[in-house]
Amino acid sequence: MKILIIEDEARIAKRLERMTRKFFEHNLSSLAICDSLTKGLNYIAQHPIDILLLDLNLNGEDGFTVLETVVSGSFHTIIVSANTDKAITAFAYGVLDFVPKPFDETRLDQAFKRITSSGVKIENEIKFLAVKKAGNVCLIDIQELFYIKGAGIYSELHLKNGQTELHDKSLEKLAQLLMGSFERIHKSYLIPLQVAERIIVQPGSKYHLLLKNGEILPIGRSRYKELKHKMI
Structure with a gap:
């Protein structure tokens, strides 16, 4: 798995990294962290990824403005955000999961299992x-x-x-x-x-x-x- 985290809060980014490495263990081939949308989009343009973990509020930038672009990519997008009012719209646009902040390891693992376990049904309807x-x-x-x-x-x-x-x-x-x-x-x-x-x-x-x-x-x-x- 090649994974990118776009998160501007260093503490949360490190927490996501730790939980991600623990879940995928030896199946993780690369993991990068970007603290802005610009850096994240540049990384996506230059590197193939399998999973994007995306915050929706990045130093005042609205991650939702690029959501349409990233969900059209070949990878899965998981939103990790406190903006739960945007969850329904995010699902409608085709994200794999929406993990609300604050989150724990169990909830993040559930999101990852949607990718690794084909029998896990997405509860929200993609439109x-x-x-x-x-x-x-x-x-x-x-x-x-x-x-x-x-x-x-x-x-x-x-x-x-x-x-x-x-x-x-x-x-x-x-x-x-x-x-x-x-x-x-x-x-x-x-x-x-x-x-x-x-x-x-x-x-x-x-x-x-x-x-x-x-x-x-x-x-x-x-x-x-x-x-x-x-x-x-």
Whole structure:
């Protein structure tokens, strides 16, 4: 894991560092601390990271002003902030978790487990996915998604209007964010169940899903029974 902490209070930054190192132990390959948004964004531009721990109030700077940018990245963002009034909006924009200050080790560990344990459901509903487009960040309403297809380290967002947008997060990371509202029907596909029409069973134990727009997607053999049960 490559982790960046953006926190202007040295005492809290050191506490976050200590708890992070304890949780990930030998799975931590790098950990950096930046005390301003400018330094943090410069670091992100020059170094790949897996997790960002971001405060929302940094020496008078509003971390929320860059939230749209960071959540469009390939990494997960965890907010660590006393600004709990912004938690709902932060979740809507696609952060993995919001850890309110003051926090303890148990609460921070819970946030990290959302990344390391695929079965941990995010309680708050994500309403948007942020994508980079022509140098800008655009917010795509989750309700406009028809399905998501894995494309290597990226993901293709297939929209109801027929357009396709590329997201910097992998399908695995988006599956962690969208757990509960989207179903993983195949190693390469995520769908909201409401777009599904019916399951098609073909000879040779091959399964496909007919969508309401007429498209047909493959269903993984290991996911067929669970999907069939959910569509009853």
